[in-house]
Amino acid sequence: KNQVEQSPQSLIILEGKNCTLQCNYTVSPFSNLRWYKQDTGRGPVSLTIMTFSENTKSNGRYTATLDADTKQSSLHITASQLSDSASYICVVEWFNGGADGLTFGKGTHLIIQP
Amino acid sequence: EAGVAQSPRYKIIEKRQSVAFWCNPISGHATLYWYQQILGQGPKLLIQFQNNGVVDDSQLPKDRFSAERLKGVDSTLKIQPAKLEDSAVYLCASSLDTPGANTEAFFGQGTRLTVV
Numbered sequence: 001k002n003q004v005e006q007s008p009q010s011l012i013i014l015e016g017k018n019c020t021l022q023c024n025y026t027v028s029p030f031s032n033l034r035w036y037k038q039d040t041g042r043g044p045v046s047l048t049i050m051t052f053s054e055n056t057k058s059n060g061r062y063t064a065t066l067d068a069d070t071k072q073s074s075l076h077i078t079a080s081q082l083s084d085s086a087s088y089i090c091v092v093e094w095f096n097g098g099a100d101g102l103t104f105g106k107g108t109h110l111i112i113q114p
Numbered sequence: 115e116a117g118v119a120q121s122p123r124y125k126i127i128e129k130r131q132s133v134a135f136w137c138n139p140i141s142g143h144a145t146l147y148w149y150q151q152i153l154g155q156g157p158k159l160l161i162q163f164q165n166n167g168v169v170d171d172s173q174l175p176k177d178r179f180s181a182e183r184l185k186g187v188d189s190t191l192k193i194q195p196a197k198l199e200d201s202a203v204y205l206c207a208s209s210l211d212t213p214g215a216n217t218e219a220f221f222g223q224g225t226r227l228t229v230v
Binding site: 109 | 158170207220224226
């Protein structure tokens with residue numbers, strides 16, 4: 001069964017600090033992995049996309065890593081800002097011949113305190 | 115570029131009543147998804163359309179939920195009759211092509227449904 005597990009479930013850090021969110025998946029066959037940011041009351045917005053062969057990708061203060069062998073990904077946020085408070089959802093895209101889809105994790109709820 | 119539009123933003127109904135949600139995807143996007151997001155959880159796929167055909171509706175509770183995408187553009191999701199456990203945010207998303215084609219899904223703001 002395709003599954004995406006995220007940790008921690010929630011996290012509170014002070015503004016300016018760094019943090020790392022984890023994602024483990026058992027989705028197969030793997031196509032891509034995306035990290036989405038979901039602000040309260042809004043739909044998710046894609047931050048990064050990583051294919052099977054990519055190990056790291058950055059988007060401003062966000063850096064995602066992928067280890068396809070261990071099926072793990074992380075999202076590192078540098079110098080956090082109050083606007084980073086949101087849920088971060090790991091999504092694995094799979095493609096198997098004529099079928100494809102998205103498997104969502106439950107998300108990590110991040111709170112940045114001033 | 116206009117995003118995915120959904121309406122209404124909020125809806126409160128009594129159990130056993132019916133409700134319908136509307137979604138207008140990004141122009142030109144062939145794939146449309148409806149997701150159910152219960153508080154504190156990630157989105158769960160209800161149904162995926164490719165143009166006006168259904169690709170995946172395996173997790174759609176077909177005894178009470180129905181969805182259609184007429185002419186391969188707008189889509190409606192209906193719940194009839196609603197149950198308390200249907201309280202959730204219903205997200206619509208669209209993408210240029212299917213996930214296997216490496217295209218990003220863009221989400222609407224969602225419709226928050228409360229069943230009392």
